[in-house]
Amino acid sequence: MDLKTGTILAALTLLAPGCKIQYKTEKINYNPSRANVREGKRLTMLVCGSCHYNFETKDFTGKKLEDSPKFLGKIYAANITQHPGQGAGQYTPGELVYLLRTGISRSGRLMPYMHRPNMAEEDLDAIIAYLKSDDHAVRPSDRNPGKTKYSPIGRLGLSFTKPGKYQDARIQKPGSDPILLGKYLVDNLACFHCHSKNFTSLDVQEPERSKGFMGGGNKLRNAAGKKIQTPNLTPHATGIANWTEGEFRRAVTAGISKDNSVISYPMPLFPELTEAETSAIFAYLKTIPPIETK
Ligand code: HEC
Ligand code: HEC
Structure with a gap:
């Protein structure tokens, strides 16, 4: 390692712990339409499942994401069952929509993997309806998949990633084209x-x-x-x-x-x-x- 890289790395390590960026969240009132829970389960498997569905426990209690580069730290997809102490249990429909539209969690943390600014309202509503349903895969489970811990470099990377702006847009699902x-x-x-x-x-x-x-x-x-x-x-x-x-x-x-x-x-x-x-x-x-x- 030459002196320059060494200095930059040292500076990053010193600076990055201070980079725990807290974003402002907006309280939005969102009333999902009466959606189809079965379609909601299919969409939740398709859109959220690759990260949040645990094939061992056969439910949405989350897991470690092994594909992320190690230098970013350890990343765990949260438990999104209805358990009140875990990831999705406390989310209101408005907070879920805000998270998916902007990538900002209810506590103001940026979670860019969840950012879906162009998802149609119909699909959002179906996913929310499913997450709040009595299906066995979202019933309250206190299983803790592990806590995400970014390395200083991971945090620095996150500090360059921009969250989305919330827009109260009613996005339509494309028709049959x-x-x-x-x-x-x-x-x-x-x-x-x-x-x-x-x-x-x-x-x-x-x-x-x-x-x-x-x-x-x-x-x-x-x-x-x-x-x-x-x-x-x-x-x-x-x-x-x-x-x-x-x-x-x-x-x-x-x-x-x-x-x-x-x-x-x-x-x-x-x-x-x-x-x-x-x-x-x-x-x-x-x-x-x-x-x-x-
Ligand atoms: C590419 C992987 C990925 C996908 C796809 C994904 N998530 Fe996540 N999700 C994560 C990770 C990783 C975390 C934990 C982030 C952290 O702790 O910083 C998380 C956390 C959450 C949380 C908890 C936030 C909190 O406040 O702790 C909720 C709720 C959530 N996801 C919902 C969803 C929903 C609903 C979908 C599908 C519409 C989805 N996620 C799709 C990776 C993903
Ligand atoms: C989490 C990352 C990830 C996502 C999301 C993802 N892929 Fe892939 N995909 C991969 C990787 C990695 C491979 C190669 C795996 C291997 O080499 O065995 C792959 C392979 C493929 C292949 C096989 C290509 C070949 O030449 O053999 C197809 C087709 C494909 N993906 C389509 C899709 C489609 C369509 C989507 C969305 C519906 C998608 N992928 C989403 C990571 C991803």
């Missing part, structure tokens, strides 16, 4: 978070403006702790230009790639997606600018 539906799903299922250049150059408000949108190359860790790069999903020969819709559907819902190899963690499986939804995602991906990966 497959391209618009595909775009909506790539946004709200966060495919572009992992399948673009990296996490720090994402544009959550306008996903297509993210660096290397869907071109892959984001460096994550697999279950064995090995570094892997996410694949390119743009319509280029080094992406999915030669894939069929059926191959794409099998990859996303069953985790088997075009060459029959098993697609591994941290790629989440999305078995709850309907055929219309996977073909919409596929149709949309065919319309985005192709990117070549080496």
Whole structure:
């Protein structure tokens, strides 16, 4: 390590503990419409499940996120069952909406993974209805998945990430146009978070403006702790230009790639997606600018 890097690192370590940024929260009154709880469960599995669903306990009690780079610290997705002492138990519908629209928790902490500024009201309402339902997977459980502890570098990274501004927008779900539906799903299922250049150059408000949108190359860790790069999903020969819709559907819902190899963690499986939804995602991906990966 040369002197310059040493000085910078030392400065970061000294400064960062002071960087525990507290954001202002707004109290909003939100009355969810009477939503379909079954659709809510499907959406909660699809949108929140990859982080919050625990396959051992078969409920939404959270877990450690192993794919995050170690230098950021230890990150645990919270227990989002209705337990009053845990993550989601105390949230009102207004606070949940605020968290998903801005990425700011009810205690003013930034949680960028949850930021979904473009989610339709209909889907928000269904997720809230499910989280407040009597389904076994959200019944109060006091299981504590562990407490997120960012390293100084992780905290510094967070201090550069901007939360969203709350807008009282009634966002409509796209109708049956497959391209618009595909775009909506790539946004709200966060495919572009992992399948673009990296996490720090994402544009959550306008996903297509993210660096290397869907071109892959984001460096994550697999279950064995090995570094892997996410694949390119743009319509280029080094992406999915030669894939069929059926191959794409099998990859996303069953985790088997075009060459029959098993697609591994941290790629989440999305078995709850309907055929219309996977073909919409596929149709949309065919319309985005192709990117070549080496
Ligand atoms: C990419 C992973 C990821 C996804 C997807 C995700 N979360 Fe989270 N969530 C986390 C992590 C990590 C934390 C804990 C953050 C911390 O402690 O700083 C968390 C915390 C929470 C909390 C607790 C906040 C608090 O005040 O302690 C709630 C509530 C929550 N998530 C709800 C949701 C809902 C609802 C969805 C789906 C619409 C969702 N999350 C999707 C990773 C995720
Ligand atoms: C948490 C990060 C993450 C998210 C979110 C994610 N993926 Fe992936 N995806 C990966 C990784 C990592 C791989 C490669 C895994 C491997 O090499 O085994 C992958 C592989 C794939 C593949 C196989 C590509 C190939 O060349 O074999 C497809 C198709 C795919 N993802 C589609 C999607 C779609 C569609 C979404 C959203 C609905 C999505 N992914 C969301 C991380 C993610």
